[in-house]
Amino acid sequence: MLVSKTNSFAVEERPTMAWQPTDELAQAVALEVLLHGPLGRSEIARRLDLAPATLTRISTELINAGLLIEAPHAIKRGAGRPSIPLDVVPAAHHFLGVKLSGDQIASAITDLRAEVIGYQEEPLDSRDPAAVAAQIVRLARRAADAYPIDAIGIGLGGVVDADGTVSSAPFLEWTNVPLATLVESELAIPTFAANDLAAFTEAQHWFGEGTGHANFATLTLGVGIGYGCIANGKLLSNSDSGVGLVGHWPLDPLGPLCRRGHRGCAEAMLTVPAIERDVSTAFGREVLWDEVLELAATGEPAVARILDASGKALGALIAAVANLTAPDLVVIGGEGVGLATVAYDAMLAGIEENRDPRASVVRVELVPGGNESWCRGAAVVAIQGYVRNRNRRNASPVP
DSSP states (O other): OOOOSSSOOOOOOOOOOOOOOSSHHHHHHHHHHHHHOSBOHHHHHHHHTOOHHHHHHHHHHHHHTTSEEEOSSOBOOTTSOOBOOEEEOGGGOOEEEEEEOSSEEEEEEEOTTOOEEEEEEEEOSOSSHHHHHHHHHHHHHHHHHHSOOOEEEEEESSEEOTTSOEEEETTTTEEEEOHHHHHHHHHOSOEEEEEHHHHHHHHHHHHSTTTTOSSEEEEEESSSEEEEEEETTEEOOOTTTTSOGGGGOBOOTTSOBOTTSOBTBHHHHHSHHHHHHHHHHHHTSOOOHHHHHHHHHTTOHHHHHHHHHHHHHHHHHHHHHHHHHOOSOEEEESTTTHHHHHTHHHHHHHHHHTSOTTSOOOOEEEOOOSHHHHHHHHHHHHHHHHHTTOOGGGOOOOO
């Protein structure tokens, strides 16, 4: 269902039920179906190393509780009886994902598998923490008029503690703001806050290109450069996560300067503002990102030179990530993902130049950019907190 990106959410009636597996085994079965379903019972038993009788008991409990259903299409394998797969009911649960930027707030309602069913964006009223929390509360109440909201996730650029406190968010000029608590205290709906790149990475892990991969990396291109890593099935994070350290990774010793005086770093070579600046200088007038991509599509020589250099630098960064972390794939997203499209050949050349010829080919996947993808990531943080029954104030990273 499509809704306006500026108006309120459309209203639609949906069933709802609680996510309450009775024990750890039931939780494991429910999560396996959520992330990888629909799945036949024998496949679930194989994946979780469960005896068939145990799986039958658990699946029966989950079906009776309304948490799982028998999917309508049977799976035919060999000459035996068709297997009726198990699945969740995505529309039984709804989540609100919120993305904060310096001047805008975007939000999306998703179902249990993070499919966006309603989206809107509006200007940020104020950067004052109480005002921002109040604006999120208003958005959540409008969303709840359309759908029962099980949990709220908020994503923003910066350092965010496990309890939802924003330790540092320079673009909002925030320090030690208990954002999740401010929102939850008004709504009595479980609320989680996270670094937006971490949320984006988790969305790819649970419901995106990284599903089924224990090791992969993400790179996001936009106003800044983001890097995330799933290793052995878990998000790598520490107290420095959210600082944006990859932004100053050196890529081209002859490249332009970044705002901190580093020559040819990721920020100077790959961010949307840096590329806009270089193209504007070449044309003697302001050229914004959409026009940059349009000029690139026409083969304009000056733009091609700039984007080829940036594409090659992006390839060098992808190669560095692959060399250091050995991911199954590298997922690229963000508002500036168009760079990887228009400079694809240069990107591949940059990867090749910075990889040992004996190394395997780096698999690169591009995903749509824009605020909706960031909101979806924030919603996944809410989904993870909800299905894990996580206490936000004593939270630990969700695998």
